[in-house]
Amino acid sequence: MKAALMFGAGDVRVVEVPDPVIQKPTEALIRVTYACVCGSDLHPYHGLADTPEGVSMGHESIGVVEEVGADVRTLVVGDTVIVPFAWSDGTCAFCRDGVHTSCVHGGFFSGAQAEKMIVPYADGTAVVVPAGTDESLMPSLLTLSDVYLTGYHAAVRGGVTAGTTVTVVGDGAVGLSAVLAAKQLGAETIILMGRHTARTDLGRELGATHLVAERGDDGVAKVMEITGGLGSHAVLEAVGHMPAYEQAYRIVRPGGTISRVGLPQYEDAPVGFGSLFGKNATLTGGPAPVRAYLEQILPQVLDGTINPGRVFDRELPLDDIAQAYRLMDSREAIKVLIRP
Amino acid sequence: MKAALMFGAGDVRVVEVPDPVIQKPTEALIRVTYACVCGSDLHPYHGLADTPEGVSMGHESIGVVEEVGADVRTLVVGDTVIVPFAWSDGTCAFCRDGVHTSCVHGGFFSGAQAEKMIVPYADGTAVVVPAGTDESLMPSLLTLSDVYLTGYHAAVRGGVTAGTTVTVVGDGAVGLSAVLAAKQLGAETIILMGRHTARTDLGRELGATHLVAERGDDGVAKVMEITGGLGSHAVLEAVGHMPAYEQAYRIVRPGGTISRVGLPQYEDAPVGFGSLFGKNATLTGGPAPVRAYLEQILPQVLDGTINPGRVFDRELPLDDIAQAYRLMDSREAIKVLIRP
Numbered sequence: 001m002k003a004a005l006m007f008g009a010g011d012v013r014v015v016e017v018p019d020p021v022i023q024k025p026t027e028a029l030i031r032v033t034y035a036c037v038c039g040s041d042l043h044p045y046h047g048l049a050d051t052p053e054g055v056s057m058g059h060e061s062i063g064v065v066e067e068v069g070a071d072v073r074t075l076v077v078g079d080t081v082i083v084p085f086a087w088s089d090g091t092c093a094f095c096r097d098g099v100h101t102s103c104v105h106g107g108f109f110s111g112a113q114a115e116k117m118i119v120p121y122a123d124g125t126a127v128v129v130p131a132g133t134d135e136s137l138m139p140s141l142l143t144l145s146d147v148y149l150t151g152y153h154a155a156v157r158g159g160v161t162a163g164t165t166v167t168v169v170g171d172g173a174v175g176l177s178a179v180l181a182a183k184q185l186g187a188e189t190i191i192l193m194g195r196h197t198a199r200t201d202l203g204r205e206l207g208a209t210h211l212v213a214e215r216g217d218d219g220v221a222k223v224m225e226i227t228g229g230l231g232s233h234a235v236l237e238a239v240g241h242m243p244a245y246e247q248a249y250r251i252v253r254p255g256g257t258i259s260r261v262g263l264p265q266y267e268d269a270p271v272g273f274g275s276l277f278g279k280n281a282t283l284t285g286g287p288a289p290v291r292a293y294l295e296q297i298l299p300q301v302l303d304g305t306i307n308p309g310r311v312f313d314r315e316l317p318l319d320d321i322a323q324a325y326r327l328m329d330s331r332e333a334i335k336v337l338i339r340p
Numbered sequence: 341m342k343a344a345l346m347f348g349a350g351d352v353r354v355v356e357v358p359d360p361v362i363q364k365p366t367e368a369l370i371r372v373t374y375a376c377v378c379g380s381d382l383h384p385y386h387g388l389a390d391t392p393e394g395v396s397m398g399h400e401s402i403g404v405v406e407e408v409g410a411d412v413r414t415l416v417v418g419d420t421v422i423v424p425f426a427w428s429d430g431t432c433a434f435c436r437d438g439v440h441t442s443c444v445h446g447g448f449f450s451g452a453q454a455e456k457m458i459v460p461y462a463d464g465t466a467v468v469v470p471a472g473t474d475e476s477l478m479p480s481l482l483t484l485s486d487v488y489l490t491g492y493h494a495a496v497r498g499g500v501t502a503g504t505t506v507t508v509v510g511d512g513a514v515g516l517s518a519v520l521a522a523k524q525l526g527a528e529t530i531i532l533m534g535r536h537t538a539r540t541d542l543g544r545e546l547g548a549t550h551l552v553a554e555r556g557d558d559g560v561a562k563v564m565e566i567t568g569g570l571g572s573h574a575v576l577e578a579v580g581h582m583p584a585y586e587q588a589y590r591i592v593r594p595g596g597t598i599s600r601v602g603l604p605q606y607e608d609a610p611v612g613f614g615s616l617f618g619k620n621a622t623l624t625g626g627p628a629p630v631r632a633y634l635e636q637i638l639p640q641v642l643d644g645t646i647n648p649g650r651v652f653d654r655e656l657p658l659d660d661i662a663q664a665y666r667l668m669d670s671r672e673a674i675k676v677l678i679r680p
Contacts, residue, residue: 254441
């Protein structure tokens with residue numbers, strides 16, 4: 001089959017690899033019908049050392065079940081399924097807590113940018129799309145494998161409810177998803193910090209009430225002005241770099257919450273009296289347990305309440321995935337849908 | 341009047357200073373009847389540079405109102421009042437949010453280890469003890485100025501409810517208060533990490549179900565063993581030093597919460613994928629807005645439901661306060677009550 005492999009920074013190629021084979025009775029084999037490139041794929045795209053054997057890429061997918069292991073109970077061949085970016089058994093203590101990304105049998109996918117893929121713990125991981133679902137909904141359904149529900153996780157953990165003032169740091173696809181999620185959860189004021197007008201324009205359509213293009217001191221001053229000097233109840237940090245974190249703790253309101261879903265590109269950060277502690281700010285977030293939210297949000301996509309697939313502004317065949325990385329890296333595209 | 345001043349590390353003396361005088365119409369003057377030494381007073385006791393003019397000390401007090409400014413409405417001369425360690429106007433946006441320690445007119449007391457003290461924003465700050473309250477309740481009522489409600493804040497922010505597994509890091513008076521608060525909030529398993537048997541024995545009486553004397557890797561292993569390998573839903577960090585923070589993130593359960601009330605003696609700390617982010621752990625806490633809880637918890641002390649004053653194991657007159665600091669610094673005393 002064809003699969004996208006990364007061989008080093010900036011070097012993604014589609015190559016022929018052996019078809020994956022079911023090895024455990026709890027696995028399913030799917031033919032990937034929709035995949036995409038994630039902002040987090042750009043981290044290795046910038047920094048991966050030369051890797052002659054290649055690294056399989058991609059963790060967001062919709063597919064059609066081609067084969068199931070002997071113990072799979074909830075999927076049958078022919079089902080269309082949404083596959084979250086992390087697999088999970090659905091039964092362990094952490095899955096029962098709704099922290100599926102910490103499942104004791106769990107792991108993070110790589111290899112969704114390919115024609116086929118193995119889904120471990122298929123019953124616990126995949127969610128079936130009702131038969132007959134209109135094909136036009138597939139991009140929005142694909143966002144339930146990661147990006148929209150990552151934004152949703154940010155908003156949920158940020159404690160967003162009716163009346164909350166929310167600031168979203170980052171205008172990438174996750175940030176835009178966080179705007180939409182905050183809107184769905186009833187936020188009144190939604191400030192989007194970003195400087196790419198194609199993105200912030202979409203952010204405005206998805207629910208942002210204010211746009212702040214400034215960064216650093218100027219960005220802080222602007223948010224404080226918008227919030228009447230009080231700061232933001234919830235800051236949804238959808239970038240992962242230190243300046244975004246610094247922005248976040250400077251604009252969070254005393255007693256408020258910073259909810260991070262951008263993969264941190266740092267380990268240590270300010271958390272002492274001068275940043276978080278002094279104003280009783282809460283820091284939360286992490287890899288979104290999208291499986292915990294998926295069945296609840298699926299109907300909202302199916303009935304058209306939300307259309308999170310709007311973050312896809314380009315579509316390319318798998319063969320052209322190198323171009324998809326380039327377009328996202330150069331910010332010419334917000335998020336590229338891939339059709340294997 | 342007499343007041344305790346610190347002139348450098350290890351050097352606390354009672355000296356004669358001018359009586360404080362009301363300068364604003366919102367202030368009250370109280371005669372301090374009960375005060376105490378706080379674990380946080382030991383930080384300058386260890387590290388204060390020589391200060392010939394002296395630094396006034398103490399922030400926990402009960403007193404009798406001697407005089408009120410023209411705008412004070414809720415206090416009258418002769419009232420016995422509990423004075424939280426931070427003053428607050430009670431009316432600003434942050435006070436209305438319950439984050440009184442971030443009050444726009446607020447500040448932190450120093451000068452309660454003295455015969456008299458000015459209470460700024462007296463209406464918003466002080467809480468009247470009902471006339472006729474038995475004198476024997478005063479030590480427990482004094483803990484509502486800081487230590488018990490700081491432990492309570494840790495437990496509330498840690499999300500402690502019925503069935504929660506809680507680990508308290510630190511067996512000082514705040515840690516012991518956190519144990520009692522966790523018990524009150526319904527925690528089933530309460531693990532107290534500490535190595536001073538006089539303290540952990542009291543911790544056991546206040547509600548701890550397990551004691552862990554080990555630290556570092558051994559301490560982590562012990563907590564993981566007690567929690568069936570899952571970790572602790574809530575970790576209440578009542579120390580403020582980096583090893584306590586490291587302990588906390590290593591034992592917190594995925595999706596769980598670290599709630600800090602020990603004044604951090606660091607600014608930067610691990611918060612990335614390997615510490616907090618990867619397991620969706622939440623970091624919260626800060627200076628306890630005790631005023632937000634005080635009126636709610638006061639009846640529990642008055643009716644004997646809780647007896648948080650048990651953390652006081654010594655009582656000394658103000659004249660002997662240097663000895664109180666020594667006893668707490670050497671851990672011969674958990675917490676010393678001071679009678680000016």
